[in-house]
Amino acid sequence: MSAPDRGLGEAERVELTVDAVAPGGHCVARVDGQVVFVRHALPGERVVAEVTEVHRGFARADAVTVLQAAPERVEPPCPYARPGRCGGCDLQHVAPAAQLDWKTAVVREQLIRLAKLTDAECDALAVRVEALPGGPLGWRSRIRYTVDGAGRAGLLKHRSHEVVPVDRCLIAHPAIQELPVLAPGGVRWPDADAVETVASTGGDVAVTAYAEGTPTTVSGPERVRERAAGREWELSASSFWQVHPAAADTLVDAVLAQLAPRPGERAWDLYGGAGLFAAALAARVGDTGRITLVESAAQGVAAARENLADLPWVEVVAARVETALARRRITGPVDVVVLDPPRSGAGAPVVRDIVAAGPRAVAYVACDPAAFARDVHTFAGAGWRLAELRGFDLFPMTQHVELVGLLLPG
Known part of the structure; x- marks a missing residue:
């Protein structure tokens, strides 16, 4: 008598073929009929994936070895954009032009599945995700780092509260990358829970530390200037503003x-x-x-x-x-x-x-x-x-x- 199908288990590694993109930076795959949402993969690839979560009806996994790569795959420029490391960037392994295709496909799928639009209606809308001026790195003008138990500022793993200490975030604005807030080489934050950095379109650079939700200005102004819609804006460094300069x-x-x-x-x-x-x-x-x-x-x-x-x-x-x-x-x-x-x-x-x-x-x-x-x-x-x-x-x-x-x- 054959053993019953137990399904996938957490930390199990399995070889699979990746299918279409899905919301959340995943692609869809199936193993013995079970749906697996795979990060760090591309449609059409054959990968070895490590299961990170198991839920009723589906599992999540990271592609840890690429056996057959898609043409759109590139080497992630950031050493932290890997399985088990920083969860901030979902698509560094995807060529920039293909990232636009990825996002366009997700938008179209959501319109069909949730808005109940037809393929013809989506075709008529001619949906296409457009790039903004500048490249895919060095654009983020506001970054909030989380501080770990050793006082090191870093970024969180995907779907986790675990802090990954980093020495540089490559999508951060150049002025933020130059700030001495990250380890190694930067200051430690023994009394802080988080550190927020801002590089405004008005030329201001500010660092704010948070302890139990209370902000303390570390450097730069408490209020920053932004330029948009033909006007100059002044607001608190912790206020919401769009994070891409354009x-x-x-x-x-x-x-x-x-x-x-x-x-x-x-x-x-x-x-x-x-x-x-x-x-x-x-x-x-x-x-x-x-x-x-x-x-x-x-x-x-x-x-x-x-x-x-x-x-x-x-x-x-x-x-x-x-x-x-x-x-x-x-x-x-x-x-x-x-x-x-x-x-x-x-x-x-x-x-x-x-x-x-x-x-x-x-x-x-x-x-x-x-x-x-x-x-x-x-x-x-x-x-x-x-x-x-x-x-x-x-x-x-x-x-x-x-x-x-x-x-x-x-």
Whole structure:
């Protein structure tokens, strides 16, 4: 009698052939019918994979030996971008042009599976993830390092709280790479839990240490300058701002092109942060228009009120978006909406309230294709359609992608 199939076990090594890309920086493979999500691999490759997690119905694994490489495979430039080491970069083993193909394939798959779009509808959108100016290294202008028990600053392993001490992060902005914050050779951080570094587009470089959530400025200014949308912004070094130097202007240009705001129109900037999109909209609608920005984070509200003080036709509402809409803190009619929710998406109640306000167009800025696709499906259920979609590689070497979609009624 043959032994029963026990399935894969953690730390087991297995030879497998890799199939299509999947969200999260993985590719899909199957072993005796069991789904395995494999990192550090490419479609079509034959690899030896080491199982890192086993769950009901699927397993996760790292490709530790490549037996047959795909043409798009390259040697990762960073020595820490390997199985069992830093989890920050998912795609350093993929040629830069192929990374765009990878992300485009993920976006398309999510639109078909979650937004319920057809292949023909995806073809009509001509979705293509676009590269930003500059190369795949040296772009990240904000990095938060975690400190280990020995006081060394480093980065986390994939899906782990374990710190990997590093001596350099190659995707970091050059000014950040020059800072003496990493070991070996850098300072130790015996009293800190994390160290945050910033190299702003305004030329400021700052280091902040955190101990039990309390920030202490180590070097550089407490407030940094950023330049975007034809304006200079000043905000706390710990405030949210796009981490790619070209990201803010890229997203503003895409949103304005899709919405084409007109003088005198009313606009909502939902999840508005420091007011990047509100400022751009205000310049288009003019002082005969009206902009309402909604933000819940105290730092974002403060930054928006300070940086947009010269635009009296912009109102900043401190509230959660769903609360502001449900309790009628903001009400229609409204002409255009910028929707820039967190990674979890806007959600059905927010989408329904936007639709009920009757805008002529919504520009949806998304950092997660799955959440975006789910919200697109909700819009479709209300009679709206995804009319245009652009993808941007705001995070080279990682699996992340940013989307800007135009949603129209009818």
